[in-house]
Amino acid sequence: MNKKKWKFTPLQIAAHLGSLIPLALMLWDIANGNLGIDPIRNFTLRTGKTALVLLLLSLACTPVNTLFKFKQVLKLRRPFGVYSFLYASIHFAIFIGLDYAFSWALIQDALLEKRYAIVGLITGLILLALAITSTIGWQRRLKKNWKKLHKLAYLSGLLAVIHYIWLVKQGVLDPWYFAAILLILLSLRLPAIKKAIASLRAKKMQKTAR
Numbered sequence: 001m002n003k004k005k006w007k008f009t010p011l012q013i014a015a016h017l018g019s020l021i022p023l024a025l026m027l028w029d030i031a032n033g034n035l036g037i038d039p040i041r042n043f044t045l046r047t048g049k050t051a052l053v054l055l056l057l058s059l060a061c062t063p064v065n066t067l068f069k070f071k072q073v074l075k076l077r078r079p080f081g082v083y084s085f086l087y088a089s090i091h092f093a094i095f096i097g098l099d100y101a102f103s104w105a106l107i108q109d110a111l112l113e114k115r116y117a118i119v120g121l122i123t124g125l126i127l128l129a130l131a132i133t134s135t136i137g138w139q140r141r142l143k144k145n146w147k148k149l150h151k152l153a154y155l156s157g158l159l160a161v162i163h164y165i166w167l168v169k170q171g172v173l174d175p176w177y178f179a180a181i182l183l184i185l186l187s188l189r190l191p192a193i194k195k196a197i198a199s200l201r202a203k204k205m206q207k208t209a210r
Contacts, residue, residue, distance in 0.1 A: 015076045019083035022050040023090075040098050044091060048120075048167070049174075051087035052160050054080050055127075056181055059157055063188035066197060078134050081153065085131040088124050095120075116166035119159050126156040154189070157182050 008016075026046060029035065036042040058080035061073045095117075100106040110117045130153055132138070139146045161182055164175040187193055 009072060009075070011072055012075055012079070015079055019054060019079065022046065022087070040094065044094050044099070045168075047087045047091035047094065048164065051084045051091055051127075052157075052164060052178055054084035054087065055153070055157055055160060056178065056185065058084060059153060059182070059185050063185055066188060066194055069201075081127075082131050082134060085127040088127050092120075092124050116163050119166065120163040123156050123159040123163055126152050126159070130156070154186060157185075 026043060058077050061077040061080070064073045065071055096102060096107055100110065111121060112118075130150060133142060133146065133149060142149060161175060161179045164178060168175060188197075
């Protein structure tokens with residue numbers, strides 16, 4: 001019986017290692033007592049921000065291929081998305097476990113009173129659905145519906161940015177940088193933009209051929 005060989009490109013290995021570095025740094029800080037003045041808020045923001053960065057990297061893979069015809073990057077969509085869910089899960093665990101001590105009454109009040117909490121919960125549920133169905137087996141089961149479901153990744157990105165904007169204090173610009181990046185990624189998915197890019201590439205190839 002032939003054993004299936006798992007082959008990873010250097011780009012894939014770099015993506016996996018890069019995705020795990022923030023977690024390793026957080027574990028290092030915990031082990032060495034580098035928790036800061038407000039450790040719960042510190043790790044809440046770090047895990048949430050890392051989840052958002054990885055989600056945007058996952059969403060950027062298709063536009064990068066559209067712009068540069070770099071197909072290898074398409075293999076990074078799933079790992080970036082799964083790692084985004086990992087950090088989002090840790091983010092949620094800190095929220096319910098450390099911030100609210102697993103008190104359902106307090107968590108319920110937070111979801112009803114704090115708009116960023118309910119948006120964050122919806123984002124997490126979308127990421128959960130995407131992570132569970134990210135395998136080839138689920139792709140075969142869902143068939144055409146798989147692509148429809150995974151288009152929710154852009155909705156999760158939008159909700160994650162809104163969650164971040166509502167979570168931090170006014171005047172903090174970081175969430176708006178992420179919003180700008182997401183807007184660019186969404187724009188590159190528009191048929192008119194994709195058609196314009198293809199047209200420019202065709203003209204460039206014609207000039208090169210001359």
